Amino acid sequence: MTPKLNVVPFVSVDHMMKLVLSIGIERFLLELCAYVEDDFRRWESFDKVARVAAHSPDGVIELMPTSDGAAYGFKYVNGHPKNTRDGRQTVTAFGVLADVANGYPVLFTEMTILTALRTAATSAVAARHLAPKGARTMAIIGNGAQAEFQALAMKALIGVDRLRLYDIDRAASEKCRRNLQGFGFDIAICDGTEEAVQGAEIVTTVTADKQNATILTDNLVGAGIHINAVGGDCPGKTELQAAILRRADIFVEYPPQTRIEGEIQQLPSDHPVTELWRVIVGDVQGRTDGRQITLFDSVGFATEDFSALRYVRDKLAGTAFYEELDLLADPDDPRDLFGMLLRAAA
Amino acid sequence: MTPKLNVVPFVSVDHMMKLVLSIGIERFLLELCAYVEDDFRRWESFDKVARVAAHSPDGVIELMPTSDGAAYGFKYVNGHPKNTRDGRQTVTAFGVLADVANGYPVLFTEMTILTALRTAATSAVAARHLAPKGARTMAIIGNGAQAEFQALAMKALIGVDRLRLYDIDRAASEKCRRNLQGFGFDIAICDGTEEAVQGAEIVTTVTADKQNATILTDNLVGAGIHINAVGGDCPGKTELQAAILRRADIFVEYPPQTRIEGEIQQLPSDHPVTELWRVIVGDVQGRTDGRQITLFDSVGFATEDFSALRYVRDKLAGTAFYEELDLLADPDDPRDLFGMLLRAAA
Structure with a gap:
């Protein structure tokens, strides 16, 4: 007993x-x-x-x-x-x-x-399978409560050590840089999204507004990058311009949930997506070439x-x-x- | 702040x-x-x-x-x-x-x-609207963890003060009688369901086995009684013989849940049922005559x-x-x- x-x-x-x-x-x-x-x-x-x-x-x-x-x-x-x-x-x-x-x-x-930690860990796991090999530079658009966790998980798992930060409130970026001192990052605070994404192999969007926002526009997304879209996680809450989604190979956690909550709520319900677990077990190849745009449409799954x-x-x-x-x-x-x-x- | x-x-x-x-x-x-x-x-x-x-x-x-x-x-x-x-x-x-x-x-x-208390309170609210007016005698089939709560709620709200207890384990009935001493009940421990339901205006079934059981058979259900069916609350877990359901007017909490979990899982999915709230607000009459068998098919709702x-x-x-x-x-x-x-x- x-x-x-x-x-x-x-x-x-x-x-x-x-x-x-x-x-x-x-x-x-x-x-x-x-x-x-x-x-x-x-x-x-x-x-x-x-x-x-x-x-x-x-x-x-x-x-x-x-x-x-x-x-x-x-x-x-x-x-x-x-x-x-x-x-x-x-x-x-x-x-x-x-x-x-x-x-x-x-x-x-x-x-x-713990949610901030697990969201960051999941982003890092996805990036390991989808981001360009050897990626070291990440842009973080949105420097609120989750930004530092995202940065550290990417560093711990795949070696990202250069950060380009942008937030509509510069104080948030300053807070993020201050908090990450001593963790071995080279950090640049940028004046806009366009500046932030320059040279970034990974772009993480992690903003909080509950609305269909356009944090990232199509013209800013160059060939070969991996987009880690974290903040669009609710019906009516998205971060990416739909044109980006049509150019990208999209990877999701659980399609029935992501179709409702993720960036792909902007797309027809039959738009092809790949389940992340299939890449992880090796059923499907993640990144297939150097010019491919990969998108992890993260909404967070149970x-x-x-x-x-x-x-x-x-x-x-x-x-x-x-x-x-x-x-x-x-x-x-x-x-x-x-x-x-x-x-x-x- | x-x-x-x-x-x-x-x-x-x-x-x-x-x-x-x-x-x-x-x-x-x-x-x-x-x-x-x-x-x-x-x-x-x-x-x-x-x-x-x-x-x-x-x-x-x-x-x-x-x-x-x-x-x-x-x-x-x-x-x-x-x-x-x-x-x-x-x-x-x-x-x-x-x-x-x-x-x-x-x-x-x-x-x-708190769940035992709220389940009993809900049973009593249903009984107030469905049981014969002035009912004082209740049979309780199944004398486990919830039995005393059921008894006390029925006493507090509608004045039930005579209990007829039956459990396959007589020690459970003894425990129930012992616990209810001093609360003003006249309590009889019975040797079977047939004996327990004699003279009862309300029959409460509150057993725990996860299986399609037949705690109450059709021949034991006389005209005019109110059945408070508490224990059938899970797919594959029922207490009443289906023939009883066909003779009774059935009242439920939330039909989409009760069709899956309640006694009515034994019936076709279009069998008529009445939502309890409609009786409470006065849209629908609960008990309409003295010979009617009313059944509260309780599964517990959020x-x-x-x-x-x-x-x-x-x-x-x-x-x-x-x-x-x-x-x-x-x-x-x-x-x-x-x-x-x-x-x-x-």
Whole structure:
């Protein structure tokens, strides 16, 4: 009999930061990339469903569940672009990992920080298979909460070490450069998208407005680059001019979700796309020639959160970076829930 | 600026028990019935979706979200009938209430106990509209974790005070009788379903096996009774012989979900059913004559959990029955999530 059936380990924001720092941000990202890639490799063993979204005028609240038959994970995540006006995060998240055999949660954790990490890890995994070999220069358009994570994952996994930053608010770019000091990047802050993409082999777009925006226009996209489109992840929220999509080979996570939420919501529903997992397992070639434009139309899929939850659970063992929550009723006799309540009065 | 944007109130199992006992179980149920009924009255204002279920050989894990446009709620709940063998609950649950305007959670709570309470409250609300007027005698078939809650809600809301208990394990019935001592019931333990239903105006079936069972056969169902079918709530999990369904007027929560999960999964998909909310708002008459058999084919719907989350949030104010979880990352500058992480190292 397992002791303390009522208890679920909980990783607070503070504990998550301590866990990440104790491992090291770059090593954390590198190891997380391996978990993400492993789960893409066994894509077919997952129970997959497009996330369940509740849209409102100001944003969206989503539940993202998946299971590999042994473990079950889900994430709660919101997206509210106006939140920063009153000091809140655009995106916050938390998640749960559970045992499929008995339905009991085994981990409850903050996922605001973890989502930024897993999104960056997924971008890096995609870039490893799609970006030009030996790419070292990345433009980052949008220098908000996720920019540094994207940069570090690309550095850790594929060696990107030159950044060209652009944000409509220069203070965001300055913040990004300041935060990345000491991580070994050569960083240029640019005055516009056109300047930022010059010489970049990878262009990451990671902006937050909930609207059909044109962060990147077709004329700025040269042959041979890889576009890592992170910010278009919601119906009505896109970043790329549609003409770019028609020139690019498009790679996606889970087509039923990406057709609704990704850049390709701008295209007919039968426009050809390639599932990223097929490239990772080797069914399909990713980059085929030096002039090809590859696009990872990233919206974020439940398996990536599952990978992150698995990784955190595995790394948590033997650490003090969690507390125990009294979350599950555990009467002496499982049929005597009411009796437990009565006895609590005594 | 709201202080402590990182914090979400958490109601543990221990705190939930203390909250329920401080209010009083019967008053809690009565007040919860009012919240449940209020939300059925404004049924059309809810964003409704059948729950998202992950089935496995041993059970199911479900997410049940809904929103009224101002608040958003969801529940995580499992159903694993074999769990009691190793001391676990068949059903455990937890839930979250959030603010639609910014997506931030405002309550995280255990819902194993709360689910038993809200299921009972919903049964009582349905019975008030469907059971014979002045009904005082209820048979309860299945005397496990939910039986006492069902009994007390029926007593609090409509005055049921005579119970006829039957369970295949007599020890469960004894446990139920023992727990309900002092609540003012006249209780008979019966040797079988046939004996239990004698003289009962309401028959509640609340068993846990995940299979198509026949807890109640057609020959035992007399004219004029109300059947409160609680245990059939999963594909392949039913309690009533199909012939009963053909004689009864059937009332359901949310037809798209009940057609899959309820007793009516045994019937053609166009078999007529009435939505309970229509009876509550007065669009449709519930019980029309004294010989009619009414059936509440209860599977549990997200709005009921939403009602329970709202109620707990409202009652929690000014109490000490919660703790504060550091769940949401809250950097000084919302765009500086990475900087917060870096500064945590200092």
